[in-house]
Amino acid sequence: DAKTTQPNSMESNEEEPVHLPCNHSTISGTDYIHWYRQLPSQGPEYVIHGLTSNVNNRMASLAIAEDRKSSTLILHRATLRDAAVYYCILRDNNNNDMRFGAGTRLTVKP
């Protein structure tokens, strides 16, 4: 199964952009890249996903490298409510399976 590698933790200042990196060098051609986040005392929630092209939605942007071996989740203006653990996951297109790693704990400072 394809795996992802993320930094354990990152810090950001409020209202500044945040770039959360993820490496997935063994990604296969049909794996989708998904991002979830987990706020304190809650279950994970979907943030964004993509295959090859960059994606934008109301929560964030996803930048995918041309070789697809890495991606970056971009929060354009971090708020205190964005403090969470962010997970980068590859979805196996053959069986819909998604396996999480340890994620990146984002701290947002006022």
Next chain:
Amino acid sequence: EAQVTQNPRYLITVTGKKLTVTCSQNMNHEYMSWYRQDPGLGLRQIYYSMNVEVTDKGDVPEGYKVSRKEKRNFPLILESPSPNQTSLYFCASSLSILAGDYNTGELFFGEGSRLTVL
């Protein structure tokens, strides 16, 4: 309201006493999965199910059983719980990828079940 419901939310039990954590979803999702979350280890998958009567092991299946007799339910069974199964458990569901392009593959999670085995 679309949701994934887990019960119980909190449970303290003793070693060896069989227990079941129920999971039910009302979104007609084919795919369901169980995860456990431990400090510093993130979410680890226990079992998943692609559809009724189809289940597969995840990364940490030892000590657990599951069944998928109905589409909406995916109970997690601990036949003989041990202290190392003390954890926070999450159930999740999503549409199958076979549902088509409109399927984002978004996983919907329950609120979690905190289990303590003494």
